[in-house]
Amino acid sequence: MITEKGLWNRLRLRLLFTGPTLFAFLAVMIIPFLYGIYLTFTNWDGISTSSSLVGFENYVSVFKDTVFWQSFLLTLKYVFISVALINIVAFLLAYVLTSGLKGQSIFRAGFFIPNLVGGIVLGFVWQFIFSNVFVYVGKELSIPLFSDSWLADPDKAFWSMIIVTVWQYAGYMMVIYVAGLMNVPKDILEAASIDGASLWTKMRKMILPLMVPSFIVCIFLSLQRCFMVYDLNLSLTKGGPFKSTEMVSMHVYEKAFLSRDYGVGQAEAFVLFLLVATITIAQVYFSKKLEVEA
């Protein structure tokens, strides 16, 4: 049957299998994406029944919107610190939890659980911890660091975001690192031990280079998730105090739906998409070159 003649016949067979998925993919991914790009050239406010084309005006406003670029810089800072901490913590956890510790599967499950809690719920839980539990403990034991809510101070609120992000994703990345560590061949490690290589040498010369694929995946995932952070930002700090922790996704959302500048908001989202795509593709491209074979 596969050898049936004619373009239409072959196409029909393919459509039978790929058609439904293709339809879904077009309907929920490609068409909205293209429509979104179209919206960036209009001045629609989100509700009015009419709108007109305005050319590149919205993109000009994006470059003039200093708050957008400020929050982009803040997001970069947040992404950089979180990605570094997430991966360091996750790798250390994975290393400890593959070293044959008693009850390590329970620990693995425990560290993974935060990732199963949605960002919104997690934000509210930590909001309570930062502004009630910490403050209570801080006042009882008179520790000045904790006696006021962390979320009321711009710098501490920023660090609260990072702490919660690391707590949320470290367990997830740990699972990937655990898989990577298990795939490091035991024979070469044993041979190295016999040759008298120290733990640090083995780590540096063998484990880390062999783990590059895991690092690529984990850094990619954490980069992309941290860039797009919104739920945690909303429920933990609401961008406050006074907009000092407003990440770029939140700014875009507020531009479109709160300031009702749908076109500009959409244009900012598109610019953000290009920036994040460039950064993540560059990361994957350059780190691929570090890959080695055992």
Place this chain on the structure above:
Amino acid sequence: MKTWKWMQALALSLIVVMVVTACGNKSEESGEGAAVKISLLNSKGEIQAQLENAAKAFKEDYPNITLEIIPVPAGQSPFEKASALYASGNPATITMLDTGDVEKFKDRVLDLSGEKWMADAVDRSTALTTFDSKNYAFPLAIEGYGFIYNKAVLDQAVGGSFDPATVNTTSALEDLFKKIEASGKAPLIISPMDWSLGAHYLPLAYAGQSSDTAAVAKFVDDLKAGTVDLAGNAVFNGLIDTFDVMAKYNIDKASPLSGTYERGPEVLGKGEVGIWFQGNWAWPQISSFDTASGQYGFLPVPVSNNPADFGNTQISSAVSKRLVLDKEKNTAEQQAAGKTFLEWMVYSEKGQDFLVNQANIIPAFKNITLEAKDPLAKSISEHIAEGKTEDSMSTLPADHWAKIGASMQKYLAGAADRATLTKEIEAYWKTVK
């Protein structure tokens, strides 16, 4: 080969059926019969349960109309939810909007100018939703805000019965704060939410410019044009002077931004503070902590030391929530049922009971004579009856509360001085289109 073709056809048609049914519109099932199903998008979260009960009471009077109440999720604005429903082609029959949003929806909602209740609506209550002399919205609730005082705490502080009329200047307010402090209680709590500071407190500076609403509108236009010198504006400076006094006596002075809304009613109701800057919508929460046997009332926010100045004896109030009826996707029967519900609230005994007694709403209709049981609504109603009100700013730009709220928080936390605050407000208005 034949069976194969047949199976292909079957599989394809199955897919088509699945896709079509998934996208199909289910609202057409109620074609015949008198039963009508309508929905109301509720953006006043605190009256969700009361509205659901009202829908049941309404069904007793009109058995063929079923009213479903859809809540706007916490944290989402009514505009967002309503526009999302419109975008999905599934708007509620009745949508509860903030006053300033009605204009955006005017092409999609019914003209209500011919309704019976128009004749009984309070003066100016429909002015802001009338465009080209057509009124598009039903005024649902009047809300007011100012300093809510706990009379038990204030009686103790002043040593006798506290007379709210004595507080009509900034220095009188400060004296009161000092007396409360001397009696061992904290004078007041400032709840640092951006909406409270940005949508309620600061707009007093605009509304207080003049008792003439046209002059206030002109002031806002001048702000947009960038021709107002806020730094030299007496009302603005007076209001911020009062804010400085408030900040000085704030119970949360050590960490002014850490408070939450929930903390306000608790400390006021328990009598830990004497005063809270908030509005009458807070009554349900205050009453659950009440230790003053329901003795609360409103004080105006003074803007100068001259008792005769406008704003020093006036409470800010306005119609805050409006109902609009969709005309695009709802059938004529649904629209008529929606109108029936509006009329039922204003003219039936059960409807009035719902508004005043259940939902603690101050209705915007002269024919409703039920007296509010809740002391805050009563205090607002008294001020309205005496004409001691200042129209709240209800048509500010949609992002005003968030942007200006952030600037006010910065000022409250001491991270910005008055010059910065003034500059930020002026800069914000210049970006408004």
